[in-house]
Amino acid sequence: MRTRIAAILIGLLSTGGCSDFPKDNTETLKQLRAGREMKVGITHNPPWTVVAEGRIGGVEPALVTQWAQSLGTKARVITGPADALVEALYKRDLDVLVMGLTDATPHSGKLALSQPYLEVKTHIGVAPGQMPLADWTGQRIAVDPERLDLVAQVRELEAEPVPLNGGAAQAPIMAGYAFELERRGLKPTEDELSTERRVIAVIPGESALLFSLDEFLQAQDKEALKDKAMEALR
């Protein structure tokens, strides 16, 4: 039995060779490298993905466009409801899915997730010099109303979320990503609301495609990604 298993292992390795390893189940990466358009599913989830008035923006579409270029092809964006996009990716009607996913996504069984390309934490930020409160109960905390998870996190503190209006005077207390608070001139307090590990999804079973994406993401400058996210937030 032992020798048989060893024989199978050696057989599998030698037939595979080590040059193009890992391989895809349906050769998606090969097709993309040959110039087939990369079909990218997208839903609105600022600042990671932004779909507004027919325009696509945010961190992840920019990343994927760049990745497609590095493979020698172009990305074509397809918008739709999240469930439909997940299903389309599983059925190989899409190649990549960007929805501002984290590694805790409930869809993980139907997606092949990249390694986290960025880890971000949400905090409450206060003006520099201001003492952070021990208890946020009843406090008015400014939150971007489009970011529903953040609104929920503020409510969990029994604080009162108030909509942040971009152009108006700076809010004294606000919830957001640590890098976002710093770039707005606020000081993140020690209270950490959440940690998010941002990921991008590809067709499940396509290990070469996923590996290529992971290699591409690893080479990215994290601070530049945060700047890009900041742009999308303004």
Place this chain on the structure above:
Amino acid sequence: MRPIETFEFPEDKQVLFKRARRLEVITVLYIASAAAAMYITMGSSQAMQASFFEDVISVIPAVVFLICSRIALWPPNRIFPYGYHGAVSIGYLISSVALVGMGLFLLIESASKFISGERTTIGGMHIFGETIWAGWPMLAAIAYTGIPSVILGHMKLKLAPKLHDKILYADAKMMKADWMAESATAIGVIGVGLGYWWVDPLAAGIIALDILKDGVSNLGVVLADLMERRPEKTDRSGYESLPEDLRRRIEALDWVKEAEVRLRESGHIVLGEVYVVPSKTDNLPERVARAIDHAKEMNWRLHDVTISVVPSLNGAASPAPDGQG
């Protein structure tokens, strides 16, 4: 109640027994570290997660051995006149159930994966500023957990029949199950790397069936043990010849016309009765007492026998000839 004598392994077996205990302590420590290695590298791979749970199950026989083999040596007392040797059978039952549980777990796991159509994908892993294929560290973790299982399992398989310890035997089988499952995981990981995601659940399924078969056959043996079937060899190569040997030994005594025996296993030891038709009846109590000592000298496992002096062996009350039913 008159308890049986306190049992101790003969000196040469005590050395083996100590070695077995040491092997089991190593097993527990090593499985704990292997489970930790799996936990760190498993990521989203279902196969790796299954391996982790499998590690947790596979530690059961080793732990059971360490507990039950100690309990078995507790001295008999008025409440437990036959001692605690039955603890070995109970431990064996627990170990066999664990083996069955492992087989079922792996089988359901791989079947549900096939049905749900979940396709395993293994991409990159960031390590020291480099991106390597995540399959490589997985294979390293598998090798780390699998290779010692082969060695430990082999050592236990050789030791178990010498000690007549069936928990140790079940544990050796568990180690075999362990490295086979690891091999399945490795084949699965490499299969995924080659683009064949379905190799993962398929390899796991085939090996789960083999483990289940092992578990069920162990369960059959332990149930028969608890039903006090005649003593069987620990490696299951047949029945012990102990009853026939004992009968011949007793019949060779000059005052014995004929004899029959009835023996049962209780963990490491064997207990039973001898029915003797005497040819001389002078000094009978002394002759019987000497015959008992003579019988016990035959084999270290034969810990206690009772000799009944009967007028003849035929009749309904007499036990059937050995091995004839």
